[in-house]
Amino acid sequence: MSKAKISVSNLKLWYGNNEALHGIDVEFQAKKVTALIGPSGCGKSTLLRCLNRMNDRIVGCRVDGNVLLDGNDIYAPDVDVVELRTNVGMVFQKPNPFPKSIYENIVYAPQIHGMVDKTGMDELVETSLRKASIWDEVKDKLHEPGTALSGGQQQRLCIARTIAVKPDVILMDEPCSALDPIATAKIEELIDELKSEYTIIMVTHNMQQAARVSDHTAFFYMGDLIEFGNTSDIFTKPQQQQTEDYITGRFG
Amino acid sequence: MSSPSNLKRRYRADKRFKLYGIAAIAFSLCFLTFFFVDIIGKAIPAFEQAYIQVPVTYNEALKSNYNKAIPKAYRRLVSKAFLRTLPQKLEAHPELLGTTQPEWALANHRVDQFLKQHEGHGLKKKYRSKVEQLYQEDKIEFRFNANFFSRGDSKMAENAGVLAAVMGSVLVLLITILVAVPIGVMTAIYLEEFAPDNKFTQAIEVNINNLAAIPSILYGLLGLAIFINVMGVPRSSALAGGLTLALMTLPVIIISTRAALRSVPQSIRDAAYGLGASNLQVVMHHVLPLAFPGILTGSIIGLAQAMGETAPLLIVGMMAYIPEAPSSILNAATVLPAQVYTWSSESMRAFEERTAAGILVLLVVLLSLNALAVYLRKRFEVRW
Amino acid sequence: MMTTADVFTWFISAIASLSIIAFVYARFTAIKIEQQEGRLHSRPNFFGWYAVSRLCVPTLGLAFLYSIFHMAGLINSNLLLFCVSFGAGFIYLFLGLKHLHKDFRARQAVEKVSRRLFFLAALISIFTTLGIVFSVLFEAFRFFTIVPLWDFLTGTSWNPDTAFLIGAGRDEGGAVPEFGSLPIFAGTFMITIIAMLVAVPVGLFAAIYMSEYASHRVRNMLKPTLEILAGIPTVVYGFFAAITISPLVVHAAEAFGLQADFTNALAPGLIMGIMIIPFISSLSDDVIRAVPQPLRDGSLALGTTHAETIKNVVLPAAFPGIVAAFLLAVSRAIGETMIVVMAAGLRPNLTANPLEGVTTVTVKIVEALTGDQEFDSAFTLAAFALGLVLLIITLVLNIGSTIVVRKFTQRYE
Numbered sequence A: 001m002s003k004a005k006i007s008v009s010n011l012k013l014w015y016g017n018n019e020a021l022h023g024i025d026v027e028f029q030a031k032k033v034t035a036l037i038g039p040s041g042c043g044k045s046t047l048l049r050c051l052n053r054m055n056d057r058i059v060g061c062r063v064d065g066n067v068l069l070d071g072n073d074i075y076a077p078d079v080d081v082v083e084l085r086t087n088v089g090m091v092f093q094k095p096n097p098f099p100k101s102i103y104e105n106i107v108y109a110p111q112i113h114g115m116v117d118k119t120g121m122d123e124l125v126e127t128s129l130r131k132a133s134i135w136d137e138v139k140d141k142l143h144e145p146g147t148a149l150s151g152g153q154q155q156r157l158c159i160a161r162t163i164a165v166k167p168d169v170i171l172m173d174e175p176c177s178a179l180d181p182i183a184t185a186k187i188e189e190l191i192d193e194l195k196s197e198y199t200i201i202m203v204t205h206n207m208q209q210a211a212r213v214s215d216h217t218a219f220f221y222m223g224d225l226i227e228f229g230n231t232s233d234i235f236t237k238p239q240q241q242q243t244e245d246y247i248t249g250r251f252g
Numbered sequence B: 001m002s003s004p005s006n007l008k009r010r011y012r013a014d015k016r017f018k019l020y021g022i023a024a025i026a027f028s029l030c031f032l033t034f035f036f037v038d039i040i041g042k043a044i045p046a047f048e049q050a051y052i053q054v055p056v057t058y059n060e061a062l063k064s065n066y067n068k069a070i071p072k073a074y075r076r077l078v079s080k081a082f083l084r085t086l087p088q089k090l091e092a093h094p095e096l097l098g099t100t101q102p103e104w105a106l107a108n109h110r111v112d113q114f115l116k117q118h119e120g121h122g123l124k125k126k127y128r129s130k131v132e133q134l135y136q137e138d139k140i141e142f143r144f145n146a147n148f149f150s151r152g153d154s155k156m157a158e159n160a161g162v163l164a165a166v167m168g169s170v171l172v173l174l175i176t177i178l179v180a181v182p183i184g185v186m187t188a189i190y191l192e193e194f195a196p197d198n199k200f201t202q203a204i205e206v207n208i209n210n211l212a213a214i215p216s217i218l219y220g221l222l223g224l225a226i227f228i229n230v231m232g233v234p235r236s237s238a239l240a241g242g243l244t245l246a247l248m249t250l251p252v253i254i255i256s257t258r259a260a261l262r263s264v265p266q267s268i269r270d271a272a273y274g275l276g277a278s279n280l281q282v283v284m285h286h287v288l289p290l291a292f293p294g295i296l297t298g299s300i301i302g303l304a305q306a307m308g309e310t311a312p313l314l315i316v317g318m319m320a321y322i323p324e325a326p327s328s329i330l331n332a333a334t335v336l337p338a339q340v341y342t343w344s345s346e347s348m349r350a351f352e353e354r355t356a357a358g359i360l361v362l363l364v365v366l367l368s369l370n371a372l373a374v375y376l377r378k379r380f381e382v383r384w
Numbered sequence C: 001m002m003t004t005a006d007v008f009t010w011f012i013s014a015i016a017s018l019s020i021i022a023f024v025y026a027r028f029t030a031i032k033i034e035q036q037e038g039r040l041h042s043r044p045n046f047f048g049w050y051a052v053s054r055l056c057v058p059t060l061g062l063a064f065l066y067s068i069f070h071m072a073g074l075i076n077s078n079l080l081l082f083c084v085s086f087g088a089g090f091i092y093l094f095l096g097l098k099h100l101h102k103d104f105r106a107r108q109a110v111e112k113v114s115r116r117l118f119f120l121a122a123l124i125s126i127f128t129t130l131g132i133v134f135s136v137l138f139e140a141f142r143f144f145t146i147v148p149l150w151d152f153l154t155g156t157s158w159n160p161d162t163a164f165l166i167g168a169g170r171d172e173g174g175a176v177p178e179f180g181s182l183p184i185f186a187g188t189f190m191i192t193i194i195a196m197l198v199a200v201p202v203g204l205f206a207a208i209y210m211s212e213y214a215s216h217r218v219r220n221m222l223k224p225t226l227e228i229l230a231g232i233p234t235v236v237y238g239f240f241a242a243i244t245i246s247p248l249v250v251h252a253a254e255a256f257g258l259q260a261d262f263t264n265a266l267a268p269g270l271i272m273g274i275m276i277i278p279f280i281s282s283l284s285d286d287v288i289r290a291v292p293q294p295l296r297d298g299s300l301a302l303g304t305t306h307a308e309t310i311k312n313v314v315l316p317a318a319f320p321g322i323v324a325a326f327l328l329a330v331s332r333a334i335g336e337t338m339i340v341v342m343a344a345g346l347r348p349n350l351t352a353n354p355l356e357g358v359t360t361v362t363v364k365i366v367e368a369l370t371g372d373q374e375f376d377s378a379f380t381l382a383a384f385a386l387g388l389v390l391l392i393i394t395l396v397l398n399i400g401s402t403i404v405v406r407k408f409t410q411r412y413e
């Protein structure tokens, strides 16, 4: 196995007094797709949100343990979350483009981070949209509102927007759950292309999707990591009974 | 089982219940109609004003005593407001000296009220037939009362207008906007976007709700005790009034701004945070622009409220006699509602119609402001 | 000699132009650093804002301190104001600019300052409340050193006219001033009761009609129309009550062979009631509509009529909300000023006859504070004592309604 991009050790998390993660140890490999699966409420989103500290904003949320990104603790006191989040981008369950033009959606983050000057912006918009395989569909309406696109297009716009910041890691929380099968297929194709450049960690409830797109799979249950391994292994010869029960749909 | 007659009775009771509701609505609407008809009916005569044709003799005597310019018979009919301009006019046009010109002069309020057939006009009996005769001869005519909009308050009812009060209102509201809107919006942003969820924050929230319920007159006491007595802001000044109203409007703006901020969906904030925007950037770049229409609407409604407010302004002294528009925020000023109040306590009959006309101006402005707020809300309403 | 307004104008223009210079300079420096040493931690604009905050925080802070001392009459020197505040601002700015470097976290620094700024704004609401409470409390205490609290609360005769003569040192052995507030509060409550007798039934039935019977479209038209009633300035209602309604009441009373004052309590009470209708109707409409639909369906399925369902199920469920609306309306009526100032009497009158003239707390406050009396006389201080009682009553009513509402929302969570 190659070196871990993100390594999580003994991560515990509380929402108030409710312990949502009970000491998670897991390593996410660089330039690979890792799928997080598990029944609803088991803490997949919670773990994902730990990785770019989106949990900071939740009142009463407390984290214990280590999350190392390239060997640096992201919960160290001198870490700037803004910098962290430019390195670890996030795509959400529901497409959430800003109610601005497609163009502005893309250039917003690079602009506030001072990554481009005026001249580089058109190019950045084009490359980001191309990478997210949506360029051909929107190239003639870059200045129309992003919210006027279809759901699947909006989600790809959100991915393009994330790519524009040039992160190393992209977190995706059920990116296809609000989309129809065709749009889903497009996103899956896209994920497959993106993994040559980015480390991708995605939450999904769709077993086929996990089997199709991911290299590694982590199965969670009630705030614990039950099993982690190569996707092919997990789906063909799971080590744990719970994992087997879950992927064969025997409990839910 | 209930018998049919019982059922019938129950249905009748049901009908009656609905009828009470309709009656309540009808009562309110009837009152509203009656109210507007009454006010408009009282106000309309004020928009016409009697003018009287008098022979004006420009002579030396006029310079020291302007009464001498017109024949004695007219002196009780013409407004002093007209006569006192004559010496200046003569100075500006010396060529008039020694001539007698027929001129249209502002009639005084007694003549005006008498011809409008209002009770209590106060025109002496001996003048009445003369006035009627002049009116028959078209030597007295009614014209649109432009003075009402171009003059300030006056002791002479026929010369009193709303301009000074309107300018005062504008000045006071300007101060109110400049103070209340930034502070209110910032407070709302703090509470919605930055504040930690602790006892202190809750205390601020409870406190704001209480502030919204405190009677306006107590804000007047605050303004008097703090702004005037402690801080030394001049009494009756637009600054004192504006600051007092600003504090009064603050809770309205805070509450509506918070509602507007809350209506911006969390997913937008998530998206921006996910891209590495900081707290402040999320608020400034995304939340605030999206909440802007709501904030605007709330602020307009708050200002409309402040604009109609009188009680706290009386307490900080804004009921002085102000014939001229204030030239600075430290000068004594009056506002439209306060002007309505002072006119309403005048005993002259002519002031009653002016009071109603002032009210009409106030109501038109307020209704337009509220209509604007409704329009903006409809126009920019975003459904998520 | 510079007036306060001049000083203010100069100060604002000075700080504004200096801020612009500081901003441009710091931003420029940041860009230069970026060109020489590589990517900055924060954007150049944040460096600019950082410089502005370094300049403005001490300058404005000291200027604020100065104005407090100035108002207290301790210092009066514009030179001092400008030297000290801008001096401190420059020093602080200079120290800040010295350690600008590539990894300087200007954004964090700016955000800290702006968060504090927002917090400061939020504090103003607290200060306003404290200001109201203390200004009223302070003057009221001064009043109670002259007039015993007990006499104030239980006395039945309000006769302060001689107070300001005494205040002016012209006490010619006349009558002793009396400050018994009972007739004033009695008048307030009488007018409030009349108002509620109008507002509650009309408002409540209007709310029931709008929420239970009217179509969506009709409701959307009725609600804002009724709310016009609450948007009409009170001074207008006052004029209307005094000029139109009062004479009507007098004539109506004559028709029944009764004698009514022109400053009777009925006219302002009725008008105040109409003004308050939307308070009751809008708030009640909201709570009635918040009653869950299944509750209604359950009742209707038992074979009750619509009216019976409303009476037996909907209204009891919405009752706490309606009570809260009622309490808010009462506090509104008690604190209402202009209607009573213009249409009610000035003479304190302990009576139960609504056709007689009575006076109210707010009328007395306005009367005491709009005259030309010395501010320190018992006569004007009495206004603050009355204001204190008014403040306590409204706060109690408001807190009461908050508690009731909280109970109500808990029930359906």
Ligand SMILES: Nc1ncnc2c1ncn2[C@@H]1O[C@H](COP(=O)(O)OP(=O)(O)OP(=O)(O)O)[C@@H](O)[C@H]1O
Binding pocket: A015, A020, A038, A039, A040, A041, A042, A043, A044, A045, A046, A047, A058
């Ligand atoms: N903001 C929050 N405050 C308090 N508790 C929370 C919060 N978010 C999640 N939880 C709790 O933490 C646990 C894990 O939630 P999480 O959202 O991570 O589940 P999940 O695996 O993503 O589920 P799903 O598949 O439904 O999205 C749940 O028990 C949930 O109730």
Ligand SMILES: [Mg+2]
Binding pocket: A044, A045, A046, A173, A203
């Ligand atoms: Mg989830």
